[in-house]
Amino acid sequence: MNITTDMKIKRIIIWLLQIAAAILFLSFIFGMFLYRGADPLFLPSWVHWEQEDMDLQIDGEPIHVTLKKRCLTISDPQGKQLWTAPDDWKVSQVWIRDIDHDELDEVVFLLWKKGSFGDHKPFWIEENDENWSQHIFIYDWDHERKDRLKPLWMSSAMGIQAAKVQMDEQDRLLITTPEGKRTTWYWESWGLLLAD
Numbered sequence: 203m204n205i206t207t208d209m210k211i212k213r214i215i216i217w218l219l220q221i222a223a224a225i226l227f228l229s230f231i232f233g234m235f236l237y238r239g240a241d242p243l244f245l246p247s248w249v250h251w252e253q254e255d256m257d258l259q260i261d262g263e264p265i266h267v268t269l270k271k272r273c274l275t276i277s278d279p280q281g282k283q284l285w286t287a288p289d290d291w292k293v294s295q296v297w298i299r300d301i302d303h304d305e306l307d308e309v310v311f312l313l314w315k316k317g318s319f320g321d322h323k324p325f326w327i328e329e330n331d332e333n334w335s336q337h338i339f340i341y342d343w344d345h346e347r348k349d350r351l352k353p354l355w356m357s358s359a360m361g362i363q364a365a366k367v368q369m370d371e372q373d374r375l376l377i378t379t380p381e382g383k384r385t386t387w388y389w390e391s392w393g394l395l396l397a398d
């Protein structure tokens with residue numbers, strides 16, 4: 203083996219090592235991207251993502267509700283943040299409505315999150331899964347709390363795909379699937395039930 207051939211082999215080895223390092227680096231970045239839940243690439247294209255920017259009152263308290271870039275935030279009229287959804291919750295729609303008919307409005311939203319269950323998974327489930335799924339979360343408004351939101355009802359993974367949800371005049375949820383099938387859900391004592 204002469205000196206020229208030897209140098210060529212060294213160059214090829216260095217070149218291959220550089221490619222391997224680049225692949226490792228990109229895999230690491232991609233893994234971090236997935237882990238942090240900055241997932242928009244992987245959620246279905248049929249999801250209807252709404253943007254909201256509204257001033258309103260809930261239980262007599264003026265608030266500002268913002269839904270931007272899949273993040274839900276509730277602030278006071280001066281702009282001080284009262285509550286914001288965790289980074290890994292991707293909120294697609296929000297309503298301030300009296301869904302349980304107790305004459306007080308709740309904060310209701312449709313979101314995507316990892317894991318079929320929230321913090322309160324059934325005792326027979328040992329480990330939450332890592333799949334993205336849709337959920338409906340409902341919070342009471344509580345003036346005593348600094349963040350104002352008191353969890354009322356957090357659904358586990360919805361059994362149906364909700365491309366878009368509308369709230370009717372009776373505060374029922376009309377859920378439309380990507381195929382266009384619509385079902386009606388209403389509050390009954392403890393949770394949402396499917397209407398006949």
Ligand SMILES: [Ca+2]
Nearest residue numbers: 300302304306
């Ligand atoms: Ca209510």
